[in-house]
Amino acid sequence: MIRCEYHCPRALGEALGLKAAVPGARVIAGGTDLMVRLRSRELAPAALISLRRIPELAGVREEQGGARIGAATTFTDLLDDPVVARDYPVLARAAARVGSRQIRNAGTVGGNLANASPCADSALPLLALGARVRLERSGGSRELPLDDFFLGPGATALAEDEILTAVILPPPDIGARALFLKKGRVKMDLAVASVAVLLSMDGPVCRKVRVAAGSVGPVPLRLREVEALLEGAAPTPERTARAAEVAMRCVAPITDVRSTADYRRHIVGVYLRRALESLLGREAA
């Protein structure tokens, strides 16, 4: 593939020291995306820093009423986690749609986000759930809303000396329900388009709505205009149809090997409406 150094530190501090000390070093967790890009020579890092022996980066734990997901938590671990199943089932649903079983056994949440693909399955429910990411460097750390982490295809807010160490979920919104819908050519494929919706009602009106869409822009998108249209309003069938139209206008898909821009736009409209109607306990028109 590519000649490079390999480091397998046992402590986070050591990994952060290496990241700062070795220019062009790349972090490797599951390797499911990175190995493909190394082999094609799309990436040629000077060094790889493995995260697999750093205990605090793996697994989910409850933190301040919410949850902290270590960046090196695999999708299989996410699927098996009782906290995720109880408080954030939409995330488990998305994890189940990542690749094949053997990909889920290796691929990690942190890798999925740091790879910054517009189709990252975990990014959509995490955007809808209001997740933040923790970025650490030697002697410091910061947290960003996940919205602000993605800068473009393959580009993130991570600085050269930083490592994405955790995803932070706020306490579960009591009364809110969420859905993730993904259209793939076949079940295990990358998304042609995907939608995640979180909805919380206050009597007849929407109290809180979060909408995210994947594979329809340079990054996983949060559709704030759609959220604003629905929040504080009664979600009549007319309004959900209007929300679907706005969603189709807000996204910016491209045509590529997996699908056309037109079809992707269409799917976003259909899936948004389907998700809303389903969360409202109605049949989609």
Add this chain to the structure above:
Amino acid sequence: MTTQTGEQISIRVTVNGRVETAELRADRSLLEWLREDLDLTGAKLGCNEGECGACVVLLDGRPVNSCLVLAAEADGREVLTIEGLGRAGALHPLQQAFVDRAAVQCGFCTPGMILCALGLLGENPDPSPDEIRRALAGNLCRCTGYQQIVEAVLDGAGRMREGART
């Protein structure tokens, strides 16, 4: 198991129950090491990007695409390849079920299919046909049309449950 640094690394991996040690370049995949250095050619090089499942081995009991795992990442862990399951004349019940159910034609996908199925059966000894199809979604077969493979896994699961009872 020391902290590995540098382009050349040393690893110690339990492969099919035997401890193997090696010095190798850090960029080599687990699949390359198994096939080229250990002559364990059961795991196949198919797509080399995690789509086809022909290279699946069990890493600490879980199926992974060995083309997407650095050999370095297997250090200190356990690998099971198809060679570690059974041998001619003494096949593993799941292998025998593949033979009896004609779930093998060219055989290229078979090691990956069997190891993926074995990973499933480790967690769920009595899966439904649908659960089997989902577990094998990342394993492509161009010959059999999958029906016989699903039947073989159902059959093999039954034989393994039977074996566990006796």
